[in-house]
Amino acid sequence: MDLLNVLHMNATYRDCSYANSSTLQKYVMFKSEKVLQDAIEDYGANGFPECFNLADLGCSTGTNTFLFVANTLDSVHKACQKKNLKAPDEFQVFLNDLPNNDFNAVFKMAPPFCSKLENEKDLQRSLKCFICGVPGSFYTRLFPSKSLHFVHSSYSVHWLSQVPEKLVENKGNINIARASPPSVYEAYFNQFKRDFTTFLRMRSEEIIPDGRMVLTLLGRGVSDPNSEECCYIHELLAKSLQDLVAEGLLGEEDINSFNLPFYTPFTDELKTIIESESSFGIDKVETFEVKWDMRDQDEIIKSKENSGKFIAKTTRAVMESLLAYHFGNTFMDKIFERFAKHATEHLSREKSIYFNILVSLTKK
Template identity: 35%
Template structure:
C-alpha cells in the first residue's frame, strides 16, 4: 500500500474527524508544552532573528496545530516584551503534512485565528506589530521540504512514530506477510518482524535528521514528541498492546464472517515505537544534532462525559487509521470494528491499566 498516497487523519469536523477526536494528543502536548515553549524562548533569545522561521511537521487538520502556533507567537511576544523589547518583524510558520491532509480545514479557520491573535495582543498591551505568515507545506518529512538554513525552530507532535512505508522486510519472496494474524510486533511474531520494523525506523529517522540538518540554522532546535517504549522489549502493555487489541477486533469480525482471514493476514501497520537507546543511537550516528533533553511520560486514563476511556481511544485511533483500514478492507466494517475495539480496551482496563509511553526530545543543531 502506498502510505504517502493513502494515509491521512480524518478531515472535516464530523463525528469521526481528527478535529473532534484528538483530545488525547492535545492533553499530551499540554503536559509538555512548558518544555516546548521554554525551548523556543531560549532559541529566540540566542538567535534573535528579524524573521523567525517555525515549522510544524505532521500538523494534521484540527485546532491543535493552530493552538500550538498561537502559544508560540505569544511566548515570543512576551519574551521580547520582558527582555529585549524588540520583536521579530515577522513570523514565518510552515504547517507540514502529507498532501492527503485536509489543509482546507486549517485555511478556513485562519481568519478567526488572526483576529483572535491580534485581539489578545492588544489586550496584553504590546506595542509591536509583528506580522504572522502561515502557509501549508504538503509533502513527506522523510526527505527535504524547505530551502537551506531557513528555519530556527521545528516542532513535531505525534508524527514520527509513523513510518514512511510498511517495512518491506515483513514480506517473503512471494509477497506474503511473515507476520500473519498480527498488525505489529506481538508475542507470536518472529525476530524477523522486529528487525524489519527497526530497519525501516533507522532508514526513516536517519533521513529525517539529514534533511532537517540542511534546513535549520546552527543553534536552531527541534522539539519532537512521539510514541515509544520503555526498554528493548517490543511487546508491552502500551503501544504494542493497543495494536494487539485491534487485531483481536478484526478476529471478531472474521468469526462473524464479515472479514476474510486472508485480508487480515495481508495487513501490517506502518508504525514503530522506538526505545530511547535507538533514538539516541541514530542522533549520534547522523551527527548534526546534540540532544539537549529527553523525557518519558504517559497519559492517565480519561473519560469525557458519558464516553468511556475505551471509546475515546477507539475514536482517536479511528480518526488516524480509518484511511488505511478502509483502503484495504472497505468502509463497511468500520463501525463494528471500532465498537469492538472500544469494548476490548475497556475490558482490559478493568484488568490492568494500559499506559502507552511517549517521549519528548529536544535536539540542537550543531
C-alpha cells in the same frame, strides 16, 4: 500501500473527525509545553530575527494545529520580555502534512487566527503572522536550505514512510505484537532507523545553524519491543479484525496481508540514531506516561462516553484511512464497535498507558 496518498487523519466533516477526537494529542502538547518554551528561550538568548520562521510537521487539522502556533508565539514573547529583547516583527508559519490532510479546514481557521494576533489590545503582543500549508512527506525535503529557525512535530515521527518488508511471519498481527518473532521487530526497527535518519538529514539542510527542533512521539520505556506497554492497543485492534473473520466477513489472508506503518522506539534507540546521524546535538530528552483514557488526568476534558468508546473514537480518527483502504469502508463501524468492547474489557482489568518521548535538539 502508497502511504503518501493514503494515510491521513479523519477530515473535519466526519462524525469521527480527528479535530473532534484528538484530546489525547492536545493533552500531550500541554505536557510538552515547558520543553518547547525552554528551547525557544535558549535559542533567543542573543536575540531573535526580524522574521521568525517555524514549521510544524504533521500538523493535521483542528484547534491543535493552532495551539502549537499560539504556544510558540507566546514562548517567543515571554523570552523577549524576560531578557528585554526585541521581539520579531513577523512570524512565518509553515504547516506540513501529507497531501490528503484536511488543509481546507486549516486554511479556514488561519485568517481569524492571524487577525486576532494583529489586533491584540496589548501593542507588545500585536504582530503579523503569515501561515501557509506545505503538503508532502517529511521524509523528503520540504523547505529551502537554511530557512527555518524552529521546527516542531508532535505525534508524527512514529509513523514510517512505508510498511516494512519481510513481515510474512507476522500472521494474525498488524504491528509488533507479543507473539511476533524477532524478525518482525528487526524489520520494523530497520525501517524506523532508515526513516528517522532521513528525517534528521532533511531537517539538517533546512534548519539554520543553532536552530532548534522539538519532537514528541510515542515510544517505549523498556528495551523489549514485544512488551505489552507498546503492543497491546494494536493487539486489541487485531483482535477486533479477527472477530470479523470468525463471522465470515473478512478472510484470514486479509489480516495477514495488513501491517501498520508505525514504530514506537525505545529511548536509547532514538538517542543512538540522533547521535549517529550527527547533525543535531541533544539538549534534552524527557519521557512521560499518559493513560489510554486520560480524561481523569485533565479536568478540562469533559465526556460522558465510557473508556472503551472514547479510546475507539480517538483510535478511529487516526487509523481509519489505512483500515478503510485495505479492508473497505463497509466494515469500519463493525471493527470499531468490537474495538470499543475489547478496550472496555481490558481496562476493567488494568490501566494501560502510552509512553511518550520528548526530545529537544539543536542544529550543529
